[in-house]
Amino acid sequence: MMNEPMKRSNLFCDGVSRRQALRIGASGFLGGLTLPKLFQMEATAATGQAAKAKSCIFLYLQGGPSTIDMWDMKPDAPAEIRGPYKPIRTNVVGTMVGEHCHRSAKIADKYTILRSHSHNDNGHTTGSHYVLTGNRPNFADGANSRVPVNELYPSLGSIVSRELGTRGSVPPYINMPHPLTAGGPGFYGAEHAPFVIESDPVQPDFEVKDLQTDERLSELRFKRRQRVLKGLEKDSVQSGRANTMATYYDKARDLITSPEARKAFDLKSEPEKLRTAYGHTSLGQCSLLSRRLVEAGCRFVGVDHGSWDTHFSCFPSLEKDLIPHADMAFSTLVADLQDRGLLDTTLVVMMGEMGRTPRINDKAGRDHWSQAQSVLLAGGGIKPGIIVGATDKTASFPTTEPFGVADVLRTIFHLMGIDSDKVYRTPLGRPVPIVSGGKVIKELLI
């Protein structure tokens, strides 16, 4: 026996329910940003400093990429460490990468590999918290299933959003296709939360629901909806805060109908050849969309790409899916940015929360390993075509100076013109610097 069917009720005079009316301009994502909130934030944004990177595209390979099979090959190590893949030459003399990164090999002069990134958090949620906020979490790995997990400390995207504010017609901080595990605003509050796409750009019907109006809604009907919405709010517009919110709703409506914003999200307008070059994959199309959003003025795009936690039979999935997807997306993104003259002002970072164990386990997979991971960086003031740092003969530990999480974050902020020593106070008055400790990795800079 099923529930009694829901009866239609609470319909407005034009047949629009309150829920439908409010859906416009609300992402529906807990901890995400609604358009009215966004405009409230824009009104209070700080002025950015002079910087080489105006924007950052952060490709987050969640689960922990096996960089020993991609960017830090050890062909002389025993078979149970070096794995089945062979190193190949790149267009930079002396730089070798894994055979399944052949597209990236052809543009190795455009990016840099940081091989000595190292920390000691081997958990997924805890590692993500550490890598994306620079702070250790106060929960054990797996003990926090909320997204975002960073309830106190802001993520680097939220910091960029707070420090640099909006630039153009799109939100300053965007996550796609999902929220980053630790991509939340922490104590900065909802106004610095990511605007989350919540839709996979690989879908043929991809659209961002906050930015779409129903085509069947005539302009007249849309305006009627707005009147209904205002009618709902009229009891509370007496207060200044509510009045301000009404202003933001107006701006949200403007963004919905703003040709620039809608154009930025219109992936279909890209040539099919370019879309194919990025790859008809979630990571590929997210990378392409990231470029479009950076063009439209977004400051920080966080792309969440999972499935890198390859404990079992890792090589078939690495060579069939994961590495080719990442290779296509990263190499095409960097080349595309350069073709458009955007690479100098756009920092591209590709990394995970950790790497994988050098030794292949008895299930033909690799486990968690945070002591050594390679990070790819390009554009935005990064010195191209070099390798920074090195690891030992099994890629277990750095043999050069290890660069930790704080060093990487400080470098990103430095390139974006953000003062990492700036301090904000939590609601309880505790001072929290943008980055605690660490130093800018000067070897990476132009």
Added chain:
Amino acid sequence: MRSLRSTIVLTSVFTFALILLQHEAKAQLIPGGIGYAHPAGGKAGTKIEVKLGGQDWTPDTEFFVGDKRVKLEVLSAPGPVLMHEPPYWFDIKSFANDPSLPREISARFTLPEGMPAGPIHWRVANANGAGNGGIFMVGNTPEILEDESLRTPQQLPDFPVTVSGRLKRIEEVDRYQFKAKKSELITCDLFARRLGSDFNGVIEVYDQNKRKVVELFDTEGTDPTLTFAVEKDNTYTVSIRDVDYRGFRSFTYRLVVDSGPRILTAIPAAGKRGQKQTIEFIGIGVATGKAKIESIKKEVAFPADEKLASFAYKLETPFGNGQSYSLQLSNFDEKVTGTELIMAPGAVTARLTEAKKSDTYSFKGKKGELWTISCDAIKIGSNLDINLSVLGPDGKELASKDDSSPSMDPELPVTLPADGDYKIIVRDLSGKTKTLASVYRLVVDKTKTNFKLRTLPAASVPIGGTLALAIAITREAGFKEPVTLTFANLPEGVSVPANLIILPTVASLNVTLTCTKDAPASAVLAKITGTAKVADQTITNTTLAPLKGDLAARNPDSNLTESILVATTIKPPFKVKPVVADGGIRVHRGATYLPEIIIERNEGFKGEITLDMAGTQQRHRQGIRGSVVAVGPEVKKLSYPVFLPEWLETTRTSRIGLIAIAQIPDPKGKIRYVQAAMDGQITMSIEGAMLKLLHPPEELVLQSGASFELTLKLAQSNKLKEPVNLELIIPDEIKGLVTFSPMVWPTNSDTLKIKVATKPEAKMVGLWVLTAKVTTQFEKHPVVSETGIEVEFLPVKENPIAVNPAIKK
């Protein structure tokens, strides 16, 4: 103390130890899980046709009932693996593992007249081993079956009545309605966990104005029983659901609805055999018929029968009789007072209150004596959760106990260390000492010299091999004699060594069951007896085993059986594993994924192997569907189609587990079905779809009989090159009344207007969801997209409530 869900994991150390001792082939798949019956019970003296469900049943699975009074006939072979039906949980709720995927058979139970109400355990075995079964409940009231097709509340007949129903899908709420013939008390007793249905029931009662009258949530996993007052001529609706709105076809239940007062407990809760005793019955409405806890005293004559442990007493009142209450039978003069010296051995029933949160009793004992102190609360209908402590003559705690798993009522054996006065402290851990029903019965008795034998309820012996079956012994009151074991009714070809003796120095004996190489694959209910001599007396006890099924055991002995199901098994001569075992591959939702599967054969096996979905799945989410694939003898590797619905979340890793089944003759030439679980799982990371059908939102309110136009939009990846077929799926209830001819989607068009015709019939009225579905192929396998279209049909003469251009006048 027990909390929500914790009951599921109550596992005795004893059982765990036995599991460790029993050797089983890992890959071989024994029919498993807790099975279910639908309907889940029937009235004594009737024949009931049911569907029995369980996981990994082969076509040759045999079914057994230990109770010889009951006949179980199998009417059909197991059907296909049954999937979870929509809707599905998304977001964080989708992390939870769904119930196992069953297969079902048709069967018939024949229950004799006069059979007392209670559970019957049915069990299963096949050539892969002896597994679990489920519970079928015998009732003593008229029975009805839930009408699963109803969209409105089902009307209940006169009380008492038992409804057999189930919560078949998540979010399902079952509603039953009745009109009160007089102002009285009504009791709803929901059997769910007691049947093995793994949900926590909620009973909610609404009046005719849809105001909630009363509700009860089963937060402790003990099944809810709710009594409430009704007013004459008013209509009431009783809603049944799970606390988390979960549902599946195995979530069967029985709702017993009766009128009249309801006895909760009694003081004393027992009476001496053959004597009359005044009993204070505590319950709802027992004295005045009103909805409050009160008490009434009645003289009760207790039967003298030594074989009976309890008897059902029906309290007659001017306000009705309600359901009977089970009074315990004892050989003690049952006391009813509280804090006083107890004449040990003896028994006392008393009440804890807000003011008196514990009781202390004293008894004299001598060094070396063995006593058993037990305290019943749950068993006698009380709301208390008792903790027992025993203090020695020196005032220090000698022993204490909270639960005697699987029951929350403690039983505490103690050996006295010295002569002197001992104290027993009875405390409550529930905090529910505010009602008249906060009652317990304490029994203090010298432990008799005896022994108990325990083993597992099922044993699987490979043909031509052996199985070590552990028989554990518990010795009581200084029992230190050797125990001789006797096995009766073992399967053909199975034997045990002669002179099986459990020596006084050991806690268990591993008995090796040996099966000859030429034995058939078969299964029987065996019996294991232990015999010992103490002085001049011979003590004989049957080995008991705890059956699974009752998830809300109120009595530690309620699930013990003396029937041990022993099966002889055929080892699978094959192994199946995915090429990418447990490694994630990114796949498109709405499409068919073709993971490669490796087939390994050994021992010269050349028969056909069938791959199918396994009953037990992990991270099998939101309707992922496997196929039934027959694999010929030459095939060593194949692509297995897994269909991924388009609504799958892209944030989740999803998995599917498979089984491989083959027909193999046993040594007697009889064809049996042998199965093995795939080694590893197919793991998938979901990406966006390649095909998407859309119906732009519109509110369709139409007159039944009108034809109307729908606008559909199609988006597709440029990877897709094959034609796209469009169809409209109509709900079964209005099939034939809504018509649309399937068609091929025109090429070079992303928008399509289709015409749908309807017939002006009363059945059409209401809100319906039509499903538009497009299908194409990618690499010769289906790619599918669906969209639901809500349409509300009005009666023919009524005007639409909203102007809609789609309506054709």
